[in-house]
Amino acid sequence: MPSHAQDEAQTDTSPRRLLLLRVVTVLSLLAGTVYLTWRWGWSVNWEHWWIAVPLVLAETYALLDGYLFGITIWRVKRRGAAPPPSPDATVDVLITTYNEPVEMVTATARAALAIEWPHTTYILDDGARPEMRAAAEAIGVGYLTRSDDWDDRPRHAKAGNLNNALLQTYGEFLLILDADQIPKPEILHRTLGWFQDPEMALVQTPQWFSNVSDSDPLGSQAPLFYGPIQQGKDGWNAAFFCGSNAVIRREALMRLGITGYVSAVESAVRSALDASGRILARAARRARKEDADTATAVRKVHEGVRKARADLDAGAPYADVTYRFQQTVREASRSLVDRDLAAIRADLAELGLDHDVGISLDPGSGIPVVRDDVLEELTTRDLSPLSALEEVSRIMRAVDVTRADEAQPVMPVATVSVTEDMATCMQLHAAGWKSAYHHEVLATGLAPEDLGTMLKQRLRWAQGTLQVLLKDNPLTKKGLTAGQRLMYFATMWSYLSGFAALAFLLAPVFYLVFGVLPVHAYGLTFLALFTPYFLLNQLEFLIVGYGVKTWRGHQYSLALFPLWIKACTTAAANVWFGRELGFMVTPKVREGGPHRFPFRLIWPQLLVMVLLVVAVVAGVVQLLTGNNLTVIGVGVNTLWVGYDLLVLSVIIQAGLYRPADHDPSDEQNDEELVS
Amino acid sequence: MQIEQSEREGVVVLTTSGRFNMVSAPRMKARIDETVAAGNPRIVVDLSGIEFMDSSGLGALIGGLKTARQASGDLRIAAPGEQVVTVLRLTNLDRILRPYASVEEAVNGW
Numbered sequence: 018m019p020s021h022a023q024d025e026a027q028t029d030t031s032p033r034r035l036l037l038l039r040v041v042t043v044l045s046l047l048a049g050t051v052y053l054t055w056r057w058g059w060s061v062n063w064e065h066w067w068i069a070v071p072l073v074l075a076e077t078y079a080l081l082d083g084y085l086f087g088i089t090i091w092r093v094k095r096r097g098a099a100p101p102p103s104p105d106a107t108v109d110v111l112i113t114t115y116n117e118p119v120e121m122v123t124a125t126a127r128a129a130l131a132i133e134w135p136h137t138t139y140i141l142d143d144g145a146r147p148e149m150r151a152a153a154e155a156i157g158v159g160y161l162t163r164s165d166d167w168d169d170r171p172r173h174a175k176a177g178n179l180n181n182a183l184l185q186t187y188g189e190f191l192l193i194l195d196a197d198q199i200p201k202p203e204i205l206h207r208t209l210g211w212f213q214d215p216e217m218a219l220v221q222t223p224q225w226f227s228n229v230s231d232s233d234p235l236g237s238q239a240p241l242f243y244g245p246i247q248q249g250k251d252g253w254n255a256a257f258f259c260g261s262n263a264v265i266r267r268e269a270l271m272r273l274g275i276t277g278y279v280s281a282v283e284s285a286v287r288s289a290l291d292a293s294g295r296i297l298a299r300a301a302r303r304a305r306k307e308d309a310d311t312a313t314a315v316r317k318v319h320e321g322v323r324k325a326r327a328d329l330d331a332g333a334p335y336a337d338v339t340y341r342f343q344q345t346v347r348e349a350s351r352s353l354v355d356r357d358l359a360a361i362r363a364d365l366a367e368l369g370l371d372h373d374v375g376i377s378l379d380p381g382s383g384i385p386v387v388r389d390d391v392l393e394e395l396t397t398r399d400l401s402p403l404s405a406l407e408e409v410s411r412i413m414r415a416v417d418v419t420r421a422d423e424a425q426p427v428m429p430v431a432t433v434s435v436t437e438d439m440a441t442c443m444q445l446h447a448a449g450w451k452s453a454y455h456h457e458v459l460a461t462g463l464a465p466e467d468l469g470t471m472l473k474q475r476l477r478w479a480q481g482t483l484q485v486l487l488k489d490n491p492l493t494k495k496g497l498t499a500g501q502r503l504m505y506f507a508t509m510w511s512y513l514s515g516f517a518a519l520a521f522l523l524a525p526v527f528y529l530v531f532g533v534l535p536v537h538a539y540g541l542t543f544l545a546l547f548t549p550y551f552l553l554n555q556l557e558f559l560i561v562g563y564g565v566k567t568w569r570g571h572q573y574s575l576a577l578f579p580l581w582i583k584a585c586t587t588a589a590a591n592v593w594f595g596r597e598l599g600f601m602v603t604p605k606v607r608e609g610g611p612h613r614f615p616f617r618l619i620w621p622q623l624l625v626m627v628l629l630v631v632a633v634v635a636g637v638v639q640l641l642t643g644n645n646l647t648v649i650g651v652g653v654n655t656l657w658v659g660y661d662l663l664v665l666s667v668i669i670q671a672g673l674y675r676p677a678d679h680d681p682s683d684e685q686n687d688e689e690l691v692s
Numbered sequence: 693m694q695i696e697q698s699e700r701e702g703v704v705v706l707t708t709s710g711r712f713n714m715v716s717a718p719r720m721k722a723r724i725d726e727t728v729a730a731g732n733p734r735i736v737v738d739l740s741g742i743e744f745m746d747s748s749g750l751g752a753l754i755g756g757l758k759t760a761r762q763a764s765g766d767l768r769i770a771a772p773g774e775q776v777v778t779v780l781r782l783t784n785l786d787r788i789l790r791p792y793a794s795v796e797e798a799v800n801g802w
Contacts, residue, residue: 184751187715188714267748271751275754280784283788334786334789336757337790418788419758419762426758427755
């Protein structure tokens with residue numbers, strides 16, 4: 018059956034339902050707290066601490082997750098329609114693409130052209146494909162690629178693509194669209210009005226996928242997130258930016274770019290000056306032995322470093338200080354250059370090399386530039402003043418206000434994470450801007466159509482979110498309100514669920530197979546305390562997700578446990594040890610390939626499912642043969658296993674899922690490594 | 693935004709007036725690039741006629757500063773009005789770029 022578009026089902030939390038939701042939430046958290054208090058205080062079986070402690074930690078994790086969720090939905094904000102926009106608001110529509118098919122991007126661009134509010138449309142082609150350019154020209158939209166400044170510098174994926182375009186466009190507002198997101202003509206009319214608030218920086222609308230069947234086996238639709246969760250975050254002025262289908266105020270982004278530039282320059286210049294003390298001391302020592310003039314020059318530079326640091330400490334502007342420092346370096350080196358040049362020329366003549374070919378003066382630094390092969394000759398002949406000057410010139414390049422290591426001095430969209438959207442949004446909030454979640458589907462896109470692609474996309478989101486947590490922890494970041502801290506932390510916390518899932522999945526196996534009890538007894542006390550907590554929790558989700566399908570999301574948050582764990586380990590290795598994430602661009606279409614069940618992608622889940630089934634059989638057999646297991650224990654654990662299997666079964670559905678038109682392949686995607 | 697060009701003691705003075713914002717920023721950045729490319733890497737931007745500047749305007753100045761520095765020159769700003777001083781302070785850019793009180797002062801300081 019060809020995939021057909023679902024209705025754009027959305028939740029709507031009326032005031033009465035919100036009241037009920039709050040009551041149930043409080044009761045559920047109360048029950049949970051009572052249960053967990055009993056668990057920690059009275060029930061942990063320390064004899065088997067190796068499973069008892071992980072299990073109670075996992076349960077604590079889940080309860081904290083419940084608290085964060087409760088705080089989120091406590092303030093569900095229903096905005097309704099926006100006020101009328103200012104009639105002279107100017108807008109750039111930016112469509113980002115890397116390797117998506119030209120026809121797909123063109124279709125999006127055509128839809129963008131049809132947006133009713135006056136605007137200019139651009140395709141931001143990070144692939145710089147001639148056929149994409151031709152298509153853009155044919156339908157009459159702007160076409161932007163990276164400038165030459167990006168050659169040999171960090172490209173920063175989509176964030177870099179947007180930053181490059183920001184400096185070449187000039188609309189007051191930016192509508193950001195992924196290559197597959199087809200906007201509706203009224204998208205700007207409906208959203209621009211929120212910017213009547215001069216502090217509003219961002220309006221996010223839902224992401225809704227048109228190529229997803231009703232059963233949505235890959236869990237692409239996220240009605241709970243693009244609904245109560247975003248509305249709840251919005252209530253705390255923390256609605257998230259999700260990378261596409263959002264309108265941004267240019268001034269807010271540019272201001273981030275400017276303040277970011279200032280702090281980047283400050284830390285780069287400071288660390289270059291700090292490091293140069295040691296380098297110069299070494300250079301001076303070497304020079305002193307060989308050549309008094311060079312030693313003098315190095316000393317002058319060293320003096321310049323000291324002065325620069327003193328001036329900065331006294332509050333002098335960085336541009337002045339670095340300019341003066343560079344002058345000092347120029348003068349110091351120039352005094353040497355004449356003498357050295359004469360000596361070098363003489364040496365070159367001796368070697369029979371033409372002095373005009375091998376050596377020249379750098380017009381900028383005044384430092385002699387020597388051709389590599391000639392330099393080779395010179396160093397073997399131990400003419401060392403040059404090497405001292407080399408080090409000096411390296412310092413000189415670093416003590417500057419140009420941010421030469423980046424393609425642009427101003428980088429408005431954050432580049433600290435592969436999820437540039439969340440990182441940027443948090444910066445905006447920390448700088449005091451507001452954001453809004455507009456709960457109306459105004460663009461529809463294409464979800465991944467096979468398991469491999471879906472897994473890569475989820476991995477990327479999780480890795481990026483955890484990168485932000487590790488690099489720019491919202492709990493300690495300056496400028497955020499308490500509510501905003503919790504809203505960012507809630508999302509990050511939810512990505513740690515993989516470890517908890519492992520404990521939840523394995524604990525019943527250890528009981529049913531080996532009789533290992535993580536709690537003192539599965540008795541009536543356990544049932545009396547756990548049952549109300551569990552039922553109230555289910556009721557809470559029933560109310561919050563009324564009218565939409567939240568079960569898939571629920572399943573995947575447990576079923577993708579290997580992926581969540583991998584995201585944690587790779588993000589930590591990236592942030593702490595500088596390893597690459599190995600992140601791939603999510604392909605929007607699948608390529609042809611053989612029809613196979615993707616065992617390789619989901620073997621951990623399949624293994625766990627087999628273990629769970631074996632465990633139930635073992636448990637029942639042991640109960641019948643009558644030793645250490647109890648009826649309540651086996652009963653509770655069997656129900657528990659049944660729930661786990663029900664949840665995990667989604668992964669088999671996903672593996673078997675084939676959209677009608679074409680065959681999936683595992684991986685033949687263009688990869689782009691970022692760190 | 694209007695841009696007028698003059699020269700003093702080997703320094704090019706770009707006298708600007710009007711609104712230095714996201715609309716005019718790309719033009720101003722291009723103008724600075726051209727000036728540097730024509731062999732004048734020492735530039736003073738006279739901001740006394742600017743009624744309003746936004747962060748895109750500041751971005752153009754930073755871009756221009758980079759171009760000038762790469763050609764061993766410098767870009768300085770002079771005589772900003774109250775609003776410009778406010779945005780410089782708001783973005784912390786005054787920690788990097790010192791606004792000179794007048795064009796004379798900026799030129800003499802070289």
